Amino acid sequence: MDSIGVLLPIPMSPYLEQELEKRFNLLKLWTAPHKTQFIKDHATSIRAIVGNASAGADAELIDSLPKLEIVASYSVGIDKVDLKYCKEKGVRVTNTPDVLTEDVADIAIGLSLAVMRRLCESDRYVRSGLWKKGDYKLTTKFTGKTVGIIGMGRIGKAVAKRAEAFSCPIAYFSRSGKPDLKYKYYPTVVELASNCDVLVVVCPLTEETRHIINREVMNALGPKGVLINIGRGPHVDEPELVSALLEGRLGGAGLDVYQNEPEVPEELFGLENVVLLPHVGSGTVETRNAMADLVIGNLEAHFLNKPLLTPVV
Numbered sequence: 001m002d003s004i005g006v007l008l009p010i011p012m013s014p015y016l017e018q019e020l021e022k023r024f025n026l027l028k029l030w031t032a033p034h035k036t037q038f039i040k041d042h043a044t045s046i047r048a049i050v051g052n053a054s055a056g057a058d059a060e061l062i063d064s065l066p067k068l069e070i071v072a073s074y075s076v077g078i079d080k081v082d083l084k085y086c087k088e089k090g091v092r093v094t095n096t097p098d099v100l101t102e103d104v105a106d107i108a109i110g111l112s113l114a115v116m117r118r119l120c121e122s123d124r125y126v127r128s129g130l131w132k133k134g135d136y137k138l139t140t141k142f143t144g145k146t147v148g149i150i151g152m153g154r155i156g157k158a159v160a161k162r163a164e165a166f167s168c169p170i171a172y173f174s175r176s177g178k179p180d181l182k183y184k185y186y187p188t189v190v191e192l193a194s195n196c197d198v199l200v201v202v203c204p205l206t207e208e209t210r211h212i213i214n215r216e217v218m219n220a221l222g223p224k225g226v227l228i229n230i231g232r233g234p235h236v237d238e239p240e241l242v243s244a245l246l247e248g249r250l251g252g253a254g255l256d257v258y259q260n261e262p263e264v265p266e267e268l269f270g271l272e273n274v275v276l277l278p279h280v281g282s283g284t285v286e287t288r289n290a291m292a293d294l295v296i297g298n299l300e301a302h303f304l305n306k307p308l309l310t311p312v313v
């Protein structure tokens, strides 16, 4: 397989690169001084793209690679891949579900605790020597609070399972109610937000879910409510989020994802009721290596004419 060209648009993980290099002709786009020329030069050998949450495959890239057969994403979310166009052109698409579910769900709970118990702010309090001048103020209990989840897929269910261990009642919104789940279903996001304390966004990003968290939803969540976004930045109307937090219409936010990563609205930097992570939901060595193995497994299956391990298209 070592003559098969695999395009890696941006650096993702040394382990992934090393494993790709062992098997394929790995083409690292970011190392090329002129990217368009690089694509042109290798257009007839590139048969696969490895994408991720920030670099996928749009129609323009797909059109520039006439021999492209597969886009294997090193992510579960595939909103950066033009799925419709891939389908039309017969290009296969895979992602990395399951292996990252637990880590991403852990981060949702971690963010909820960090925001409500002010973990990051308390840490800064100790480091800056302020403790010597007096005790840190009281915070807000997480155990027992109602957790609302937008998107009851694999990760949503894993968040629910963890929150249940904290005695939290669970409610959810998804495209339709799931009769096999014992959790309370709300048919609209506003109703869910009005009836929970912590609202976790974990659905895929699509045209329907873009800005699913708008001003009305934030107002419904209210001055004591906490928003946790572990999905995608564009799920949230970011300027509205900034205003809601600055004006005290929203109680707090724990964010792993942003509209325009790695840009984060600077107005949030001074707010102690906000915890900001740099898109690290699946970012453990164990999980990222498992994701890399899945990418490799999908590429090998494809080029050996075997069934894909985790096909999307």
Ligand SMILES: O=CC(=O)O
Binding pocket: 053, 074, 075, 076, 077, 078, 100, 281, 282
């Ligand atoms: O954001 C991360 C992913 O989609 O895997």
